[in-house]
Amino acid sequence: MSVLKCRDLRKSYGDLQVLRGIDFEIEKGETKVIIGPSGSGKSTFLRLMGLLEPPTGGKIFFEGRDVYTSGLDLNIIRAKIGFVFQEPSLFRHLTALDNVKIGLKCVLKVNNDEATERAMEALKAVRMEEWANYYPAQLSGGQQQRVGIARALAMDPDVILFDEPTASLDIELTWEVIDVMRDLAKRGITMLVVTHEIAFAKEVADEISFMDGGKILESGPPDQLLRSPKTPRARRFLTRLLGGI
Numbered sequence: 001m002s003v004l005k006c007r008d009l010r011k012s013y014g015d016l017q018v019l020r021g022i023d024f025e026i027e028k029g030e031t032k033v034i035i036g037p038s039g040s041g042k043s044t045f046l047r048l049m050g051l052l053e054p055p056t057g058g059k060i061f062f063e064g065r066d067v068y069t070s071g072l073d074l075n076i077i078r079a080k081i082g083f084v085f086q087e088p089s090l091f092r093h094l095t096a097l098d099n100v101k102i103g104l105k106c107v108l109k110v111n112n113d114e115a116t117e118r119a120m121e122a123l124k125a126v127r128m129e130e131w132a133n134y135y136p137a138q139l140s141g142g143q144q145q146r147v148g149i150a151r152a153l154a155m156d157p158d159v160i161l162f163d164e165p166t167a168s169l170d171i172e173l174t175w176e177v178i179d180v181m182r183d184l185a186k187r188g189i190t191m192l193v194v195t196h197e198i199a200f201a202k203e204v205a206d207e208i209s210f211m212d213g214g215k216i217l218e219s220g221p222p223d224q225l226l227r228s229p230k231t232p233r234a235r236r237f238l239t240r241l242l243g244g245i
């Protein structure tokens with residue numbers, strides 16, 4: 001059964017139709033990647049799938065249940081969906097460890113000792129355990145982003161949504177974040193990732209979807225989608241992306 005699924009998902013802001021009917025699903029253990037030009041609706045799609053905003057049409061299912069009509073407690077489901085944004089937005093006055101612990105303590109009501117243990121485990125998974133007692137200002141952008149990933153991971157979510165997690169990083173720092181994400185994908189963490197890091201997508205994605213104009217124009221295994229995209233728009237986008245023009 002899929003962890004997250006949507007059918008004919010739509011979102012408008014006033015007259016602006018941002019999502020125009022998206023069908024998508026991700027199963028446990030899968031890594032799926034979304035690519036597409038700026039403004040195509042990728043972030044909006046993730047916000048809706050993460051239940052941060054309601055759709056204006058269509059349905060979202062979490063583990064088979066329609067989240068907006070089956071009387072589920074949205075906050076309980078939200079706690080099972082991790083989010084990693086472009087900017088890690090850590091609390092400046094808290095150490096890396098406390099940034100990771102805060103959700104465990106405040107949302108999941110885990111006691112302090114267990115929160116420390118789980119947070120250290122998550123920091124280890126992103127290779128940041130040695131930096132546990134440092135403050136965000138003492139860390140590089142890539143290290144901060146890895147703490148952001150640990151914060152999501154520590155909650156033991158059923159799926160983690162990543163919105164261009166390396167887009168604001170320099171190339172060298174991008175790699176340390178991508179390496180960590182590759183580890184997670186290989187460990188079987190369920191991940192839905194908006195990224196233009198094609199090497200990552202090629203290596204770990206079960207499927208890549210190309211989004212444009214609020215629709216998924218095509219989806220396929222990395223080899224097929226990257227090498228022989230069917231739609232002219234995907235072809236043009238990939239030529240530009242891979243050609244670096």
Ligand SMILES: Nc1ncnc2c1ncn2[C@@H]1O[C@H](COP(=O)(O)OP(=O)(O)O)[C@@H](O)[C@H]1O
Nearest residue numbers: 013016018036037038039040041042043044045
């Ligand atoms: N809260 C909002 N209110 C109005 N328009 C929005 C809002 N969020 C996104 N949009 C518009 O939706 C379109 C898609 O945005 P976004 O989902 O951020 O695309 P992407 O992440 O692919 O760059 C853009 O035209 C953007 O201006």
Ligand SMILES: [Mg+2]
Nearest residue numbers: 042043044164
């Ligand atoms: Mg975006």
